[in-house]
Amino acid sequence: xxxxxxxxxxxxxxxxxxxxxxxxxxxxxxxxxxxxxxxxxxxxxxxxxxxxxxxxxxxxxxxxxxxxxxxxxxxxxxxxxxxxxxxxxxxxxxxxxxxxxxxxxxxxxxxxxxxxxxxxxxxxxxxxxxxxxxxxxxxxxxxxxxxxxxxxxxxxxxxxxxxxxxxxxxxxxxxxxxxxxxxxxxxxxxxxxxxxxxxxxxxxxxxxxxxxxxxxxxxxxxxxxxxxxxxxxxxxxxxxxxxxxxxxxxxxxxxxxxxxxxxxxxxxxxxxxxxxxxxxxxxxxxxxxxxxxxxxxxxxxxxxxxxxxxxxxxxxxxxxxxxxxxxxxxxxxxxxxxxxxxxxxxxxxxxxxxxxxxxxxxxxxxxxxxxxxxxxxxxxxxxxxxxxx
Amino acid sequence: xxxxxxxxxxxxxxxxxxxxxxxxxxxxxxxxxxxxxxxxxxxxxxxxxxxxxxxxxxxxxxxxxxxxxxxxxxxxxxxxxxxxxxxxxxxxxxxxxxxxxxxxxxxxxxxxxxxxxxxxxxxxxxxxxxxxxxxxxxxxxxxxxxxxxxxxxxxxxxxxxxxxxxxxxxxxxxxxxxxxxxxxxxxxxxxxxxxxxxxxxxxxxxxxxxxxxxxxxxxxxxxxxxxxxxxxxxxxxxxxxxxxxxxxxxxxx
Numbered sequence: 076x077x078x079x080x081x082x083x084x085x086x087x088x089x090x091x092x093x094x095x096x097x098x099x100x101x102x103x104x105x106x107x108x109x110x111x112x113x114x115x116x117x118x119x120x121x122x123x124x125x126x127x128x129x130x131x132x133x134x135x136x137x138x139x140x141x142x143x144x145x146x147x148x149x150x151x152x153x154x155x156x157x158x159x160x161x162x163x164x165x166x167x168x169x170x171x172x173x174x175x176x177x178x179x180x181x182x183x184x185x186x187x188x189x190x191x192x193x194x195x196x197x198x199x200x201x202x203x204x205x206x207x208x209x210x211x212x213x214x215x216x217x218x219x220x221x222x223x224x225x226x227x228x229x230x231x232x233x234x235x236x237x238x239x240x241x242x243x244x245x246x247x248x249x250x251x252x253x254x255x256x257x258x259x260x261x262x263x264x265x266x267x268x269x270x271x272x273x274x275x276x277x278x279x280x281x282x283x284x285x286x287x288x289x290x291x292x293x294x295x296x297x298x299x300x301x302x303x304x305x306x307x308x309x310x311x312x313x314x315x316x317x318x319x320x321x322x323x324x325x326x327x328x329x330x331x332x333x334x335x336x337x338x339x340x341x342x343x344x345x346x347x348x349x350x351x352x353x354x355x356x357x358x359x360x361x362x363x364x365x366x367x368x369x370x371x372x373x374x375x376x377x378x379x380x381x382x383x384x385x386x387x388x389x390x391x392x393x394x395x396x397x398x399x400x401x402x403x404x405x406x407x408x409x410x411x412x413x414x415x416x417x418x419x420x421x422x423x424x425x426x427x428x429x430x431x432x433x434x435x436x437x438x439x440x441x442x443x444x445x446x447x448x449x450x451x452x453x454x455x456x457x458x459x460x461x462x463x464x
Numbered sequence: 465x466x467x468x469x470x471x472x473x474x475x476x477x478x479x480x481x482x483x484x485x486x487x488x489x490x491x492x493x494x495x496x497x498x499x500x501x502x503x504x505x506x507x508x509x510x511x512x513x514x515x516x517x518x519x520x521x522x523x524x525x526x527x528x529x530x531x532x533x534x535x536x537x538x539x540x541x542x543x544x545x546x547x548x549x550x551x552x553x554x555x556x557x558x559x560x561x562x563x564x565x566x567x568x569x570x571x572x573x574x575x576x577x578x579x580x581x582x583x584x585x586x587x588x589x590x591x592x593x594x595x596x597x598x599x600x601x602x603x604x605x606x607x608x609x610x611x612x613x614x615x616x617x618x619x620x621x622x623x624x625x626x627x628x629x630x631x632x633x634x635x636x637x638x639x640x641x642x643x644x645x646x647x648x649x650x651x652x653x654x655x656x657x658x659x660x661x662x663x664x665x666x667x668x669x670x671x672x673x674x675x676x677x678x679x680x681x682x683x684x685x686x687x688x689x690x691x692x693x694x695x696x697x698x699x700x701x702x703x704x705x706x707x708x709x710x711x712x713x714x715x716x717x
Contacts, residue, residue: 101717107545136565140717204715216567243565258709259555286558288571308571315573345575402521430524430544463545 103141108134111461113240115158119453128158132240136198144205148213150198150243157190167191175233175269176214176248197246209253214246217265219279219292220319221306224392224410225357227321227337228306230277230296230381231267237419237439240459247275259283265294273297286310292321300325300382315343323382336360337384355392359385362414387414402427417443435459492603495617496636498643502674505699507532512694513543519687530701536708540716551713562713569710600627601634611646612664614639631658642666644675657683669697 110133117126133153140146160167171193174181181195200213220226224236234244249267256262260283266276277294287309296302306319320338341355362385384390391413396406403426410419418441425435437457445451510529515522526543539552551562552572559572601621609618616637623629632653637646648661665677676694706712 105717107548109546207711209711209714218567220568255709255711258706258711259558261710283558288569310571310573310575313573313575315571315576317571343573343576345573401516401518401523427523431546433546 104137104139106135106137107464108136109461109463110134111240111459113457113459115455115457117453117455119451121454126159128156128160130240131155134243144203146200146202146204148198148200148202148215149196152195152197152241152243154193154195155190156193161191162189168193175245178270180214197243207255209251209255211251212249214248215251216244216246217249217251217267218244219290219306221288221290221308222317222319222339222341222355223343223353224341224355225337225339225359225384225390226319227339227381227384228290228292228304228319230292230294230302230304230321231265231275233380237421239423239437240457257283259288269297273299277302290319295326296323296382297380298326302381311342313344315341317341317343321381333361335382337382339384349398351394351396353392353394353396357385357390357392359388359390362387385412386417387412389413412443415443417441431463433459433461433463435461492605492617492619495605495638495643496603496619499638499645502643502672503645504533505701507699507701507703509696509698509701509703510694511542511696512692514693515691517687517689517691526695530703530707532703532705532708536705538708538713538716549717551716553708553710553713555708560710560713564714569713600624600629606635608640609637611637611639614642614644614646616640616646642673644673646675659683665693669694669699671699 110131113130113132115128115130117128118124131154135151135153137149137151138146139148154171156171164170168183168186168191171191172181172183172195174195174197180197180199181193183191183193185192196214198214198216200211200215202209202211204210217231218229219231220229231247231249232244234241247267248269249265251263251265253261253263261281262278263281264276264278266274268274275294275296275298277292277296279290279292282289287307290306292302292304292306294302300323302321302323304319304321306317308315308317310316318338318340320336323333323335323337325333337357337359339355339357341353343351343353345351363383391411392408394406394408396404398404404424406421406423406425408419408421408423412418419439421437421439423435423437425433427433435458437459439453439455439457441451441453443451508529508531510531512527512529514525514527524543525541525547527539527541529537529539531537535554535556537552537554541547541550549564551564553560553562561570561572562568563570600623602624603622604620605617606620607618609616616639619636619638621634621636623631623633630652631650632655633651635649635651637648638644639646644663644666646663649657650659650661652658660681660683662679662681663675663677664679665675666673667676669676674697676697678692679689680691681689
């Protein structure tokens with residue numbers, strides 16, 4: 076606890092101190108972020124018990140540029156949560172505090188029967204950049220994904236598509252070395268360590284050929300799987316056309332060998348009237364077995380690894396987004412899981428109140444087949460007001 | 465996926481702005497060329513505020529932009545906070561969007577480049593078809609008028625019959641002594657005025673004197689306009705092609 080507040084105090088000191096000297100010349104630091112309040116309600120049937128939660132979510136992004144070659148990044152995510160989950164779900168506080176990395180960077184600063192205050196440093200990066208080289212060390216997001224929903228190439232991260240309130244996604248404790256071989260091409264090597272002290276290490280080659288961004292990667296994931304993959308981004312007749320695939324090969328042969336191939340392909344198009352449509356498909360050779368476990372929110376919030384993306388051998392995603400007027404945008408997403416005879420649908424609406432203030436309504440509805448003739452449903456609704464600074 | 469907010473369009477806006485009018489008739493051509501050259505440099509650095517103004521609301525966008533005509537631009541968003549730090553790169557026909565918060569480089573397909581920002585009055589055709597406007601119009605001087613104290617040539621632009629142009633005609637006013645464009649009017653095929661563009665706040669920006677405030681006013685929509693103000697503009701800066709790189713997108717600020 077002391078550690079975190081010390082950091083915060085330090086930031087404030089730097090800011091107030093530096094602001095005295097920052098004049099015409101470009102500042103060598105920046106601070107931005109957001110604060111939002113989000114109310115959540117969850118139920119399996121409108122007549123059943125409603126589970127209510129509230130989240131005040133604050134993010135602070137601090138950057139410091141001591142000289143032309145070095146930069147330092149510190150980003151903190153603060154969450155104040157109260158409601159039924161905190162009260163009634165055993166281990167909820169631990170679940171919130173859980174981070175796949177060095178544990179001392181996240182802490183439940185206050186943990187009471189009905190509320191919880193968690194602070195997590197999810198980025199802390201020292202970055203060195205000179206000539207064509209770029210080296211960064213620390214907790215950082217290494218995003219190798221090329222599509223938008225399922226990312227078999229995103230082997231350094233795990234996240235859930237449904238966790239829309241955390242767009243930054245968790246960082247990895249990693250060392251990343253990049254060398255830019257040209258204006259649109261590069262090679263990189265990355266290694267990270269997770270909370271179980273397992274190493275993931277991989278290399279990626281990034282090229283631009285015939286107006287396509289291409290990447291090829293190979294490495295070792297969590298010390299258990301060799302991974303080979305590739306991805307692309309380009310366009311066909313104005314459509315965005317993206318895709319990625321990975322093959323995971325278990326390093327040591329065991330009884331239940333889980334060699335696995337995953338691939339996602341996505342198309343998107345924006346019409347002249349700003350209507351935006353997008354579709355994505357996932358093939359997962361060995362999908363996660365849900366064990367009819369939908370009711371335990373894990374389906375939605377559990378971060379997924381690059382190897383565990385599908386709940387069904389094939390998954391289909393579609394999304395339509397349309398600004399009814401420049402301030403008001405509506406989006407509907409849909410996912411179909413054939414093996415579960417299940418689907419997800421998520422209409423959402425956002426309204427821009429000012430340049431920096433947005434009001435949004437998100438809904439998520441899940442329905443899967445959980446037996447011969449029974450279905451499990453879950454409805455979640457979110458109201459969010461968010462101020463960015 | 466979050467749609468990259470259509471700053472994309474601004475690339476065309478600025479990179480292509482200056483080639484708007486080229487006269488065929490020699491004298492008109494000379495006048496317009498001079499006016500064009502005023503707003504043009506092989507390279508430029510711009511800091512701009514853009515506002516969409518509606519009767520009940522107003523939204524702003526600010527950015528920095530580096531350009532090397534005609535192929536390269538790099539744009540860094542400085543306002544609003546939510547979008548700050550986003551970078552757009554255009555290299556010839558390819559475009560990328562860097563979103564630092566999610567550390568994601570997105571390759572932008574052509575369809576996404578057609579968007580306008582917040583329903584601004586700058587239409588897609590204005591922007592994207594800039595270059596064709598050069599070749600697709602006939603130009604002639606139709607008079608002289610005074611605008612904001614400047615005596616101006618009034619020049620008419622009529623599109624060629626087979627050209628894919630949305631306007632029926634364009635009238636432009638160029639200051640006689642300074643060769644600065646001060647006003648453009650855009651008409652539809654039935655000769656109705658659609659948009660007026662007023663240029664003002666004429667300033668010496670170092671190596672030349674140019675308007676630094678642009679206002680696009682739709683004719684039939686009261687209380688509605690889009691404004692663009694150059695907070696800073698420098699022409700012919702020393703900038704290498706390699707500045708417009710994926711690496712620099714992640715570094716620029």
